[in-house]
Amino acid sequence: MLNTKTITDLKEGYSKGDFTPADVVKTLDKSIEEKDGEINAFISRDTEQALEAASKADTSLPLGGVPIAIKDNINVIGEPCTCASQFLKGAYKAPYNATIINKLLAAGAIPFGRANLDEFAMGSSTENSSFHKTKNPHDLSRIPGGSSGGSAACVGGDLAIAALGSDTGGSIRQPASHCGVVGFKPSYGRVSRYGLVAFASSLDQIGPLTKSVTDAALLTNVLAGHDPMDSTSLKIETPDFTQGINDGVAGKKIGVPKEYMDGDLHPAVKEAVQSAIKALEKEGAEIVEVSLPHTKYCVPTYYILAPAEASSNLSRFDGVRYGNRSTDVTDVLSMYENSREEGFGSEVKRRILLGTYVLSSGYYDAYYIKAQKVRTLIMQDFTKVFQVVDAIIAPVSPDPARKIGENDGDPLKEYLADIFTIAANLAGIPAISVPCGTASVDGKELPIGLQVLGPYLEDQTVFQVARAWEALYQD
């Protein structure tokens, strides 16, 4: 079945002439027709356009003829970019390409399908999409995770070969973990954010969701690189991320943070991570217990900084230049207030309110500046640990995918589950989620992810350790 293949498989199949890009697009389209009525991973897709691109695909290019699903908060010229929000539904078609879309096209890839997400990427379940709730392909009564839940579910459900997501506090890694796929957040500044609808600019990174670690590295090769349109994009050389990926972990020092493993973990998650640790040790890695003492402050720090940045970024959605403009308008102020009230869902409003509160007069120093200082302490925790170890391994999420609706009305409970993924965004370091077992819950096997974190700009080390584990796991 072509829809189950990896990017690496497709490249090989194309070069041998076993099948064509059009065959792959047609097979994916068929599996979407058959299964997406239940999974609801996609918001939209243009099969005709994808088939036309497939017919012209140059398969000699790095991603030639490879269909990639795109999270619906990334601008693709002429296509809707809804951010799963009523604010942008129907009213907006992108007037330009995100830089990474231009890079994908130049590498021969075929953007195919717009993946569902929590509205404006705010959430960890994809329940906050204003279109529909995406289901976990391994158990349709459960969430796929979020915010890149559509991207993870389409790859995990074999409705896509690979997908792009964005990760602000775990939004690639956590859904990858819940859906049994690989999800990678590059070092901050590696990948251009130009054309990604901004949520929290100092934390957002675009990254791949794939069926293998090597595929994630192949996609990152194309995505990474300096972009003059993004002032936070790094002016540094992009290495070949696949280089050394199969070199194993012998001689590598790998840290296991005690604050993560001593926390409130589901027994199956703890067991899966511990067996990965043992297996890597057997392969010659030196396992070291390390401490990240400010771990318990990650969630409060993130839920000050991210909403603060979001409240500022989302002020652009005012009904003036694009998106929803209320018809109930008497003056400029009512245009702003009514357009935003009609266009935003509950979670987006909650975060805008929280962000506005922590930035408001009298609270700015106590919350926003304080959180920025704690961010420094969290970054220093990692700097100290990475003086001793090459990489860190940890869980991705404390629990396997929860039931849809389980955290309704309790946003704090939902936020607290982000504990293990947030730190990488605050510190800007690269991190990946790679499948590492399942939990048997209610007769279903729910995927569990292993997280590998590396020092800033040491993305290659992260791929190498993740690939070493993947090779052991597949055996």
Place this chain on the structure above:
Amino acid sequence: MSDNLDISHVARLARLKLSEEEAAEFTPQLQTIISHIDSLSELDVSGVEPSAHSSPVFAIPRLDEPGVSLSQESLEQIAPAFTQEQVRVPRVVES
């Protein structure tokens, strides 16, 4: 500090016209979240520099070279109201 949350004031600052039901739903939720983030107050951060970013990246201006920008036509297509090559908005200045 969560007792001081005046949601109508914050909503006004955020340019959100909340319904009464939303205000009633959000207030206790935000108070719970604010109580949680208040835990940062137990940390002594004297002498610690704030980090706005994880890496030392600051606004780096591009070279001031003319280039192709978005066309007016492409912006007209997405604007809610567009007249005489301009985005139209309700009257801003009182006559």
